[in-house]
Amino acid sequence: MSLLSWNFRGLGNPRAVQFLQEIIFQKRPKVIFLCETLSNKSKVDCVRQRLGYEGIFVVEARVHSGGMAMLWKKEGEAKLLNYGNNHIDLVVNMDGLPEFRVTGFYGELKRSLRRNTWNLIRRLAGESELPWCIIGDLNNMLSPTDKKGGNKYPSWLLRGFQEVLDECNLIDMELVGYPFTWEKGKGTSLWVEERLDRALISHSWNLLFPTARLVNLEISTSDHCPLWLDPVLQEFQKSVKHFRFENAWLREPMCHQIVQSSWELFSEDSFQKKIKCCSTSLAKWGKEITENFKERIAKLNKVLRRVKSRRDVESVKRYKDTHEQLCEVLNQKEIFWRQRAKQLWMRSGDQNTKYFHACASKRRKRNQISNLKNNDGVWVGWDIGLPKLVVDYFDNVFKASNTHSDAVTKFIQEGVSNEQNLALQATVEESEVRAALF
Template sequence: MSILSWNCHGLGTPWAFQFLKEIVLQKKPDFVFLCEILYKQLTVERLQSAIGFEGNFVVETQGHSGGVALLWRYKDEVALSSYNKNHIDVTVNSKDGEKFRLTGVYGEPDRRKRQEIWELIRALAVNNSLPWCLIGDMNNVVSQSDKQGGRPYPQTLIQGFQGVLEDCNLVDMDLVGYPFTWERGAGTADWIEVRLDRAIVSVNFMHMFAEAKLINLEVSTSDHCPILLELHKANVLVPMKRFRFENAWLREPMCQKIVEEVWSNNAGKSLYEKLDDCSDILSKWGQEITESFKNRIHLCKKVIKAMKGKRDSNSVERL
């Protein structure tokens, strides 16, 4: 079981919609919480259909900003408890037998209204005994180490947020991967990075999901990276060999020629045998022509991290 959270900064854009579809296909979350959807219920319903989920709840955009949505895979697993423009609170009764509370949170961008979110969390915590997880763009940090670049984060806001965690007996989960989830001015002298997206959980939630981990997915079409909360350790399975046709091959003239030759050279064989032979030859040819896409993606990520590391060292030198 897992929970995906993302400040998508506009769900109606084609690239954001497609990106989210691919993330859900790859990571297979059971719940998706979205902030700043900037569009109406119909767009979320389109997304729900596209990713094959059965349930959704939307607090629509007010004016030209905001909007939050929660989608879940199985319709009967979720019961709505409360909502407003900054949160959606539900009780989860999973097929695996776990019962817990899940709250998607979108913190106030306006620092003058940050107190309202803190009081909301305190109010939600009253008379709550279920294991509890709050996840989303909190728009707040718990220490100066959550920010890099620009001016120091206001200490009053850090102390205010820390006070909420202490009062409600909540724990800020460690983030696996790159330590920041939001950025502005990338590659410039004014580059700022902050960890705004997080999951905070109750102690009994940590006991229920002792192996839970929060992962920064690091790639995004928004200024925020998606975060994924995995509630169970994934089983390590040896994958079966399976042929997968890559659309990129269609741009290679040789691809069509290979298919034509296999079909003509195996005229006496069944359709199944032709497909089997064709997949073997295309797999070998595809590795030589396009290499492994996973390796190329991994290399790109290494380059991005190296660039960010170089930027960090330059910041240290300036200090």
């Protein structure tokens, strides 16, 4: 269960809609709040259908400004409490989670009208006792450090917003990532950055989701960054790490030597013992090869920068050798992530390790399980019965039943002769394994 908030700056921008689709594909939020849609209800509804969400409530734009929309994944997972020109208030009720309240908020842009924003928050605070979260572009700051560049932010605006949070017992969530969410004049002497987008939570909401985090997604097609709120950080059992051979090791001459020496060292032991000792040696050695790409690349780049400006023969030779080492490390990194991404249409030589990394990381996160429903319809986690539930499920799936297959198998023509069957069942000789491997 997660929430996405973004000052969209208009649905008429195709790049913005495409960017929103990419965020949703990666983060899969259950609730989305969009402000400054600059659109009517029908246009927002078209976007909803493209995104694959069922629930929607829209506050249409006034002339050529404003406009808000709240979308939720399934129709029955949320209901409207109230709304206005600057907010949409929902009660969220999803499987496995207690009922709570989410308010998408768009604060007054003009400083002279900021008191309207403050009074609206005070009024909303008294309308429900549910755990409460306000998220959106509040157009308010709490500290001088929320602004970088430009004129000093008025102290009366800081005090006014701080007093609202104190009166309503609201907590300003810490922002993970870049500290500013809005910018203007980037790359010029007038560049200004501010934190205008935020999430405010009640103490009861904080107790309900103590491990929640608010993340600045930073990259944006708007002048505002999207915010991603994950109320429940997934807790998983630490898995046992098994040995996996890395294709990137094949580019290292040492790999072949380790395999050969490990095999010869235990020449008198069983085949299984040799495999185990060989994998242990490779894993220990390979950790230095495939787990510190970032440090190795940074170190080599530092050397290149240091010798680049020199013109003596020794520096030129060192530059050439270092550059070759850097290319080799980059090739290893690409092979490492291509092996994990399993994108079969990619060809050798594609310098796109960031893409491979994203594919592999996203797949790993999606494959994780935090809780499941048992036969009684109750959600259970890893600490309250989920391991037993998984084992029982597969026990039932693979349990032998009292079926008889003779009626089917007698019509299947044999494809393996008796001689071939005896050859397949014969014991594998060590000399055969050695010949196949070496």
